[in-house]
Amino acid sequence: MSNSENVTPETYVVSAGRPAPEHDAPVNPPIVLSSTFRGSVPVDPVNDKVYARFNNPTWEGFEEIVAGLEGASEPGLSFASGMAAIASVLDLVPVGSTILMPKHAYMASVTIAEDLRRRGIAELVRLDIEDTDSVIEAMRAAATDAGMSAENVDYSAPKVLLWLESPTNPMLEVADLPTVLAEARKLGVVSAVDNTFASPLLQQPLKLGADVVVHSATKYLAGHSDVLLGVTATSNRALYEAMLHHRTTNGAIPGPFESWLALRGVRTLSLRVEKACENARFLAEKFQQHPAIREVRYPGLATDPGHERAAAQMSDFGSVLCVVLDADVEQTERVIDQLQVWTPATSLGGVESLVERRRRHGKEPASIPPSLVRLSVGIESADDLYEDFVRALAGLDK
Numbered sequence: 335m336s337n338s339e340n341v342t343p344e345t346y347v348v349s350a351g352r353p354a355p356e357h358d359a360p361v362n363p364p365i366v367l368s369s370t371f372r373g374s375v376p377v378d379p380v381n382d383k384v385y386a387r388f389n390n391p392t393w394e395g396f397e398e399i400v401a402g403l404e405g406a407s408e409p410g411l412s413f414a415s416g417m418a419a420i421a422s423v424l425d426l427v428p429v430g431s432t433i434l435m436p437k438h439a440y441m442a443s444v445t446i447a448e449d450l451r452r453r454g455i456a457e458l459v460r461l462d463i464e465d466t467d468s469v470i471e472a473m474r475a476a477a478t479d480a481g482m483s484a485e486n487v488d489y490s491a492p493k494v495l496l497w498l499e500s501p502t503n504p505m506l507e508v509a510d511l512p513t514v515l516a517e518a519r520k521l522g523v524v525s526a527v528d529n530t531f532a533s534p535l536l537q538q539p540l541k542l543g544a545d546v547v548v549h550s551a552t553k554y555l556a557g558h559s560d561v562l563l564g565v566t567a568t569s570n571r572a573l574y575e576a577m578l579h580h581r582t583t584n585g586a587i588p589g590p591f592e593s594w595l596a597l598r599g600v601r602t603l604s605l606r607v608e609k610a611c612e613n614a615r616f617l618a619e620k621f622q623q624h625p626a627i628r629e630v631r632y633p634g635l636a637t638d639p640g641h642e643r644a645a646a647q648m649s650d651f652g653s654v655l656c657v658v659l660d661a662d663v664e665q666t667e668r669v670i671d672q673l674q675v676w677t678p679a680t681s682l683g684g685v686e687s688l689v690e691r692r693r694r695h696g697k698e699p700a701s702i703p704p705s706l707v708r709l710s711v712g713i714e715s716a717d718d719l720y721e722d723f724v725r726a727l728a729g730l731d732k
């Protein structure tokens with residue numbers, strides 16, 4: 335079996351997470367449909383699986399791959415959804431804590447933090463992650479208030495938690511991860527990065543200094559818009575144990591079939607991500623020249639404010655881009671309705687190209703332009719995608 339250090343990620347996603355190489359062993363792990371497991375006598379507290387809320391062998395292949403790609407020394411933990419994985423981290427904060435979170439972050443992550451604030455558990459500070467000095471200042475203030483230092487961190491109950499997305503959803507802002515994460519470590523601020531928009535192939539936040547990484551595996555990792563799943567990766571034992579405890583007691587476990595689909599999907603991750611990034615770059619460049627498009631946001635464009643940072647910490651720029659149309663909301667929706675190759679739907683990271691006016695969600699903040707359209711670029715022909723979009727934009731003139 336391969337190990338993430340002796341082969342390239344392209345090989346690793348294909349070869350890891352398979353059954354032990356014994357004669358007649360299946361090439362793929364079987365789906366284990368059992369809610370309970372036969373015990374041993376005497377009890378083996380380390381190896382006994384006991385009950386399927388604690389453990390299921392079907393989870394292991396996918397967890398091994400994500401942990402390996404992220405460079406985590408603790409096992410990966412998969413969850414019923416990205417949000418279940420995120421909750422297993424955010425729920426760790428104790429009463430009197432502070433959560434620092436980007437002003438543009440995935441809506442439901444913000445909702446969890448807001449719920450914690452409403453219930454008097456945590457203060458919530460919103461960050462402009464493009465402004466590194468202000469992020470550091472906010473961390474310093476929170477760490478000082480909480481009496482934190484690098485020596486007194488309880489990772490299982492972080493008093494100050496820095497929550498990052500980079501690039502953010504949906505504005506695609508890019509944080510200076512190495513600088514911000516190093517400062518967090520010095521201050522005793524526990525750092526978590528939602529790495530969904532990059533995928534572990536393009537960015538490995540643990541290697542840049544994060545304490546824990548979470549993914550909505552629903553997106554790039556599973557890759558086919560047919561499964562909801564989440565996953566976490568860490569090299570910190572206390573964080574791993576706390577997240578495992580959360581999963582086991584709250585029960586947001588992945589179904590075995592979903593885990594199997596995610597493992598099947600992740601086998602083609604490198605091919606899919608490579609092609610989708612190439613398509614996204616092509617489209618971003620073409621759209622920049624289109625008169626009906628007021629703005630293109632994509633860290634892969636040399637003119638994008640996050641370009642230099644993204645180039646330094648990512649190996650490619652992802653397959654999500656945003657365009658702001660020179661149109662009102664009604665016209666923007668009409669353009670979306672005219673598309674034939676693109677599907678009007680939320681989500682990202684799948685093989686098919688999706689398009690969504692983000693402000694259709696009431697929870698998206700007013701700082702996101704009403705005619706901003708998020709494009710999740712798939713692996714179809716870039717020419718077909720471009721021509722379909724241009725055809726739909728032509729309707730604006732009528």
Ligand SMILES: Cc1ncc(COP(=O)(O)O)c(C=O)c1O
Nearest residue numbers: 415416417440503530550552563
């Ligand atoms: C950045 C990000 N994080 C987390 C999630 C939530 O993941 P899930 O839908 O798998 O619960 C999403 C979903 O869109 C997302 O975009």
